[in-house]
Amino acid sequence: MIAGMSHEPARASAIADLMRAGRETSRLSTVFRYAIAERLGLTVSDLECLDYLAEIGSATAGQVAERTNLTTGAVTSMLRRLQQAGYVTAERDPADRRRMIVTLRPERAAELERPYERFAEQAKQLVEGYSGEEVMLLVRHYGRMQAIYLAELDRLRNHDPAQ
Numbered sequence: 001m002i003a004g005m006s007h008e009p010a011r012a013s014a015i016a017d018l019m020r021a022g023r024e025t026s027r028l029s030t031v032f033r034y035a036i037a038e039r040l041g042l043t044v045s046d047l048e049c050l051d052y053l054a055e056i057g058s059a060t061a062g063q064v065a066e067r068t069n070l071t072t073g074a075v076t077s078m079l080r081r082l083q084q085a086g087y088v089t090a091e092r093d094p095a096d097r098r099r100m101i102v103t104l105r106p107e108r109a110a111e112l113e114r115p116y117e118r119f120a121e122q123a124k125q126l127v128e129g130y131s132g133e134e135v136m137l138l139v140r141h142y143g144r145m146q147a148i149y150l151a152e153l154d155r156l157r158n159h160d161p162a163q
Contacts, residue, residue: 036115045070046078050087050112053104060099069153087112 037047045068052067053059059067065075079102082088087108093099127135 032119039115040112043078045074046082046087047112049075049078049082050104053088053102054109054112058101058103060093060101062099064102069157 033044033047037044040047042050048068049064052064061072061075061079064070064079065072068075068078070078079088079090079100083090086105088102088104090100090102093101127138130138
C-alpha cells in the first residue's frame with residue numbers, strides 16, 4: 001500500500017464535513033443578518049452599508065455600491081433613506097463636487113453594535129480557546145475564502161459567460 005493512501009477516505013469525509021459546516025455557517029450568518037436588520041428596521045443592504053462605514057469611516061456612493069453589490073441608483077436611494085433616518089451624513093467631496101462622501105454618524109454606531117454584542121462575546125470566547133497556530137490557520141482560511149468571494153463577485157458583475 002502507498003503511504004498515506006489508507007487515510008484518503010477519512011480525509012475526503014473530513015473535507016465533505018468541512019464544506020457542509022461552511023455552507024451551514026454561511027446560511028446561519030445570512031439568517032442572522034436578516035434578523036438583525038429586521039430588529040433595527042433596516043434592510044440587509046442598509047446594514048452592509050452601515051457596517052462598511054463603521055469599518056472605514058467615510059466612503060463615496062460608488063464605493064458603497066461596489067461593497068454592497070448594488071447599482072449606483074439603488075445606493076443613492078438607500079443613502080437618502082439612511083440620511084433621513086439619521087444614520088449617515090452625506091456631503092459633497094470638496095475635491096470633486098460630483099461625488100458624495102457618506103459618513104456614519106458616530107452617535108448611531110453603538111445602536112448598530114448592540115444586537116451583535118452577545119454573539120461577539122461568545123465568538124471571542126470561542127476563539128480564545130484556540131492555539132495561536134489554530135487562529136493563524138483560520139485567518140489564512142478566511143482570507144483565502146474572501147479572495148474567492150471577491151473573484152466570483154467580480155465575475156458575476158462582469159457577466160462572465162462561464163457563470
